[in-house]
Each structure stands twice: as C-alpha cells, then as structure tokens.
Amino acid sequence: MEIERFWALIEGGADLTELPPDEIVAFARRYSQVLDAAYLAPLWAAAYLIEGGCGDDGFRDFRAGLMLQGRAAFEAACADPDSLADLPIVREMAAGSGWLGYEALHYAARNAYRARTGDVAAFDAALAAGRPTGPAGPARGERWDVEDEAENERRLPRLAALFQ
Template identity: 35%
Template sequence: MASESNAPPLEKTADLLDEDRYWSIIHRAQEATEDLEEMEEHLIGEVEKLTPKEMVGFYLRTSDLEQKAYTSELWCAAYIINGGASDDGFEYFRCWLISAGKDVYYKAIEHPDSLADLVEEGNDYEFESLTYVPITSFENKTGQDLYDYVETISYTVKEMEFTWEEENLESQKKICPKLYAKFRGE
C-alpha cells in the first residue's frame, strides 16, 4: 500500500516513540495473541496505524530498549535459559524480553534471575522478528525503506565487562541462582 498523495512528505527523524505509547502497543499485542508468530503479525498491523514518523520512532524505541538491556548479567540469564547465547542470540533474547512487557523487562534488567518465575525449559526465548516489525509496517504503509528516514541508527555500544564465563558454571550460578537451578538442575 503506497502513501496517499495528499500526505505530507516524509522526513528523516531521530525521535523515539513515546515510551508509554510503545509499551501500550506491546501490551495490546500480548493480550491479543498466544505466541510470538501471532504477536509479530499483530504488531505489524498495530504499527501500520502509526504515522511514518511514529513508525521510525517505534524502531528507534525498540533499539533503545535493546541497548538498555545490554548487560553482562542479562546475557548470563539468556545463556542459561537458551542453552547458549551468541551475539545475535543475545540480541534476539532482548527482543523477546521487550515482547514480555514493561514490567518483566525492567524487573529483569534490575534482577535477571527474576526470569526464573516466567520461563520454562524447552521453549525458545528469542524474538528476532521484533526488529523487523516497524520495517515491514513502514514498507507496507509507504512503499519505502524505513532506514531512509532514520536520522541516526548508531548507538554507542556499552563496553561490557563480563561477570561470568561460559566454562565457569559457578560464575553463572552466582549471578542467576534460580535460573541455574531450574535449567541446570543443581
């Protein structure tokens, strides 16, 4: 679907979507869906209702929330929960964390081990598709590439000092004891 001819011209923006509005969209998608595949489709439809500028803002807000969750302790939680977590795997885990909602997200940033009450063995806790939702919505609505309207997509990645090691199970257990017990059986 192309944009209407009487619509204002699209301009680049670096404005993030209001955080409360962002979380409201995520919350509505959670309530309306039963799995991540359905959630992706629902979110695409919801984001298409936004203006093109707001769609870029949704993309930027998602990126901002991903960066805020870029911590060694959360990476440890992802590693335990998913049985490993590469750079990409940790990014997709953070997208899943965002899809779990505002309360879960902020609680997990403060206390990653709190996820032990939410996650179950045998499930996949990654949601790569969340990063594509605004891109797809933007293209569906405008027929154009969202990246052409992002003023800036660069973030300074925090220098991470790992507080745990893949081969040192005790270091993982120290950071996330409940998750470790749940997934490692100790």
C-alpha cells in the first residue's frame, strides 16, 4: 500500500472492513513500517515525559495514538518530539485529562480481516510472510536520562514546561 493511501485511510477514519482482504494485509504491513519508523529514542523520551513513565508496550501504544493525530503531526513529532506540545490532546494530558496512546489500533487490521473473511490464520500467515516482527535493536537516536529535569528542559523545553 502506498504511503499516501495509508495516511488517507488513517486520517479519514476508514472502516477497514470495507477494504478487500489483500488491501487489509497491505494496510497492516504499512502500519508496521510506519510504527517502526517512529521507534526513536527522543520520541520515547517525550512519551515518557508526557505519560509520567513509558515502557515498551506503552511506547507502542503512544506511537499508534500519534498516528491518529494525522500524518503532519506524526512526522513533525518524529523530526522534533518537542512539537508534541502543540497537540491539543497533549495539552489536555498536561491539564490532567485525555490520553494519546491507542492500543486498539494495533489490532484493527486483524479484526477487519476476521470480520471480512472469518479467517485470521490467513491474515497472520500473509503478514508474517511479508515483514519482520517489529523494530530491530534498540530505539534509534540519541538517548538521555529522562529522569533528569534539566536535561529534559534542554532537549524538550516546551514539553518540560507542560509536564515538569
């Protein structure tokens, strides 16, 4: 699936059950690629600051929820995690409400395929044949001690102002 089509489906809130089965698989493959592209240490540090802690599963859910904010917000956050301070949902979280993470998105394609065909084994086999199972190695990019407030203020000044 072309990246433009993927983002059109994400941003349009498409019902994946309306896609043919092969497009649902293609969507799932692209989803994994986009999710893995955001496996970035600086973005993880931002998620940690925003959520008050963030492990592996939480960061995966955070990246899924970030996708739902749209392509522009997603790409901006990957390039500059401090840009997350511009998102209304992040500002809501700073005020004590709302949540960015969205675990259910990880299962959307599989659930749509099941609804469409009744055969999740075929989905799992098709998906496994076409991609690796997650990012290889540690998160990419520069790391720092996310418990160090001064370092967060230096690297993520706008987020630090909201959450520290």
